[in-house]
Amino acid sequence: MEETPHRRRAHTRTRDLERYAGLFAARTGVMRSSAMRDLMAITARPEVISLAGGLPDTSTFPAGTFAAQMTRIAQESTAEALQYGPTEGFAETVDCIVEVMGAEGMLPDPDDVIVTTGGQQAIDLICKTLVDPGDVVVCEAPTYPGAVPVFCSYQAETIQIDCDEDGMRIEELEAVLAQLDGEGRRPKFVYSVPSFQNPAGVTMSLGRRRRLVELARQRELLVVEDNPYGLLRFGGEPLPPLYQLDGGDFVIYVGTFSKILSPGIRLGWAVAPPPVMEKIVLGKQASDLCTSTLTQHFVREYFAEGRWREYIDDLVEIYRGRRDTMVAALRDHFPAEATWTEPEGGLFIWATLPEYIDTSDLLAKALREDVAFVPGQAAYVDESRGRSSMRLNFSGVDEEEIREGVRRIGKAIAEQVELYGALTSDSAASSAPAQSRESDVDATGLPRPGVAARAKDGGDVLPFRKSGEGSA
Amino acid sequence: MKVAVLKGGRSLERGVSLRSGARVEDALERLGHEVVSIDAGGDLVKRLAAGSPDVAFIAMHGLGGEDGTVQELLEILGIPFTGPGVASCARCMDKILAKHELRDAGVPTPDWFAFNETAFRELGAADALSKLEERLGFPLVVKPSRGGSALGVKFAASWYEVPEALVSAFSYDNRILLERFAEGRELAVSVLGGEALPVVEAIPSGGDSYDFEARYEIGRTDFICPAELDAADEATVTAVALAAYEALGCSGFSRVDLILTADGPQVLEVNAIPGLTDTSLLPQSAEAAGMSFEGLVERILELALRPAAA
Numbered sequence: 001m002e003e004t005p006h007r008r009r010a011h012t013r014t015r016d017l018e019r020y021a022g023l024f025a026a027r028t029g030v031m032r033s034s035a036m037r038d039l040m041a042i043t044a045r046p047e048v049i050s051l052a053g054g055l056p057d058t059s060t061f062p063a064g065t066f067a068a069q070m071t072r073i074a075q076e077s078t079a080e081a082l083q084y085g086p087t088e089g090f091a092e093t094v095d096c097i098v099e100v101m102g103a104e105g106m107l108p109d110p111d112d113v114i115v116t117t118g119g120q121q122a123i124d125l126i127c128k129t130l131v132d133p134g135d136v137v138v139c140e141a142p143t144y145p146g147a148v149p150v151f152c153s154y155q156a157e158t159i160q161i162d163c164d165e166d167g168m169r170i171e172e173l174e175a176v177l178a179q180l181d182g183e184g185r186r187p188k189f190v191y192s193v194p195s196f197q198n199p200a201g202v203t204m205s206l207g208r209r210r211r212l213v214e215l216a217r218q219r220e221l222l223v224v225e226d227n228p229y230g231l232l233r234f235g236g237e238p239l240p241p242l243y244q245l246d247g248g249d250f251v252i253y254v255g256t257f258s259k260i261l262s263p264g265i266r267l268g269w270a271v272a273p274p275p276v277m278e279k280i281v282l283g284k285q286a287s288d289l290c291t292s293t294l295t296q297h298f299v300r301e302y303f304a305e306g307r308w309r310e311y312i313d314d315l316v317e318i319y320r321g322r323r324d325t326m327v328a329a330l331r332d333h334f335p336a337e338a339t340w341t342e343p344e345g346g347l348f349i350w351a352t353l354p355e356y357i358d359t360s361d362l363l364a365k366a367l368r369e370d371v372a373f374v375p376g377q378a379a380y381v382d383e384s385r386g387r388s389s390m391r392l393n394f395s396g397v398d399e400e401e402i403r404e405g406v407r408r409i410g411k412a413i414a415e416q417v418e419l420y421g422a423l424t425s426d427s428a429a430s431s432a433p434a435q436s437r438e439s440d441v442d443a444t445g446l447p448r449p450g451v452a453a454r455a456k457d458g459g460d461v462l463p464f465r466k467s468g469e470g471s472a
Numbered sequence: 473m474k475v476a477v478l479k480g481g482r483s484l485e486r487g488v489s490l491r492s493g494a495r496v497e498d499a500l501e502r503l504g505h506e507v508v509s510i511d512a513g514g515d516l517v518k519r520l521a522a523g524s525p526d527v528a529f530i531a532m533h534g535l536g537g538e539d540g541t542v543q544e545l546l547e548i549l550g551i552p553f554t555g556p557g558v559a560s561c562a563r564c565m566d567k568i569l570a571k572h573e574l575r576d577a578g579v580p581t582p583d584w585f586a587f588n589e590t591a592f593r594e595l596g597a598a599d600a601l602s603k604l605e606e607r608l609g610f611p612l613v614v615k616p617s618r619g620g621s622a623l624g625v626k627f628a629a630s631w632y633e634v635p636e637a638l639v640s641a642f643s644y645d646n647r648i649l650l651e652r653f654a655e656g657r658e659l660a661v662s663v664l665g666g667e668a669l670p671v672v673e674a675i676p677s678g679g680d681s682y683d684f685e686a687r688y689e690i691g692r693t694d695f696i697c698p699a700e701l702d703a704a705d706e707a708t709v710t711a712v713a714l715a716a717y718e719a720l721g722c723s724g725f726s727r728v729d730l731i732l733t734a735d736g737p738q739v740l741e742v743n744a745i746p747g748l749t750d751t752s753l754l755p756q757s758a759e760a761a762g763m764s765f766e767g768l769v770e771r772i773l774e775l776a777l778r779p780a781a782a
Contacts (some may be wrong), residue, residue: 041487042484356639358640358643361624364484364623364624364644365643412643419638422598423592423635423638424598
């Protein structure tokens, strides 16, 4: 664990924060750090089995292909691959993007596409284009943890809409929109990851997709569809993306090569109606002029080989096995009161524990067993929510590690469950009564323990499989 | 002089420690010392032996670095080190032990009960919880015995919240304490070489004194140094802090956290190795006393090298 010799800029005075405090933009005040984030910082130890990351498996990418592509780029495109490129991205990259979107049934106009530095920059640019401080942004609860700091840094007022197995609860969205109408406000956009959502693993049903698009059209409301995992489907029938249903009038689409090729190349994209795209391009110019031309060449070469679909098929095989392993391990090692999603694709499972367990504290305990996950609160703007949930990644570690990782987390949970039982046993309850349960659905909208199979909201059957007999 | 800076390690406060260490290294370099930077891992002893430093500056927080472990290793290696010694670190790190020592020495500290996990799992300690209300009242504070920052610290406003708070606290340690909530002004007194530096007051800007996390986030707490105290309060607070420092056998430097209640100061804990980052309280106090960060670092080194460190 050696630190490289450093030559850090020497500070000349103490109390540096004081010195700079007056200079910080107001938006930095809402950029947060917390004890939970400090804990996440130590999950990177090599001996830790990390189910916390969002990492795709890049180990099976053929080394020979990689080498041949880079050689071709170096020999045949030397000058161009080392030069600046157009802000919108190379036309050839856009062709690849159109091909990828076509695989899910979308037909974007190439002129509506901008190549970005990862999908993350697309989200940032969309906010930069649309959000003034105090503007309302609507997203799912839980939502992509990486989107939270973006919304915060543009000082958006973020409203989260609960999810169930069928994704964002559109009826709840409608209620929120009506309430905002009453206040004379409207959201700048609704952000959704409709397929194999990060972090919940749930997929928005076709009915809700149609309804959301309909709402967008009626209300002239923008929807930002973030779809990094759509092609990573292990089972069930593919569903049309919102962009396809809408045709691109009110849906801004965010895509990425991160999960189907490589996150290291930092290539994503956005598709937006021309007037919006014009502003996004100006924003991108100000941010970084253009996306890496070298990695755009990499994508061009890769797609020219025509094997990109097969590679995704390989990934899907690997991830399906890992998901199955994780679900089986959860059945074996998580307590009977726990619930979790069983995604049909993507990278994540969302597990919810009895409400007396705070998953940030559980993480501290789990780290002693050298295993890590993402505490649910990271997926909420209001960090008092999601306290009993966790996001588990199954794409970045092999099946043996998944089994062992889940076993270790299960052991830590079992100890907490047993302790809570001892604290609230009948005799103890006479002096310290257990907390009454007021609702079957907790603040997250995801089901409370033990009610997983109960129908709610007029047939809106809660989805989450109960664990098997094997309570640890 | 050749100074080994020990930082990082495996504790939950690794992040803060790396920041403290980096800042200390900067200061040492500016002071003209030769710095050996060590992120404390499996090769710590080897690297110390290979580097043969004149002195070790311990910028580690939490288990491993602040509990006497690293101090013991340095004693074996015969390398002088900064901050309190082995026994004192062990006492400060363990809040239960520290509170006993403080009470025995007549230093005021809020009433408490301490339990280990076995008491609840095997001895039915939950049945004794009913005594809490009369002895401690609500709200009360549940803390892991050995933990840093606010990790695992929970308020319980009523019975209903006690079991959940206990489960959280036991996530960090197998011993916990339930402590009477002391209401008042939150103060920190840094002690350097047996002398108190100006008092710091922490004022949560959100106004919610139950939000422990707020205390550790930049922008959510305002620190005022020197605290606005009248002469009598300042004298009492300082005297109590020095008494706590001595009761726990600290040397070199430490920070005493206390609450100034309507009935006088109550010591919450003594941090054997307080943070040294740019937002930490000890450096703020030192500056209020007219001492730059370099001056503070130099003084801490001097104290470590003094023959009979006080």
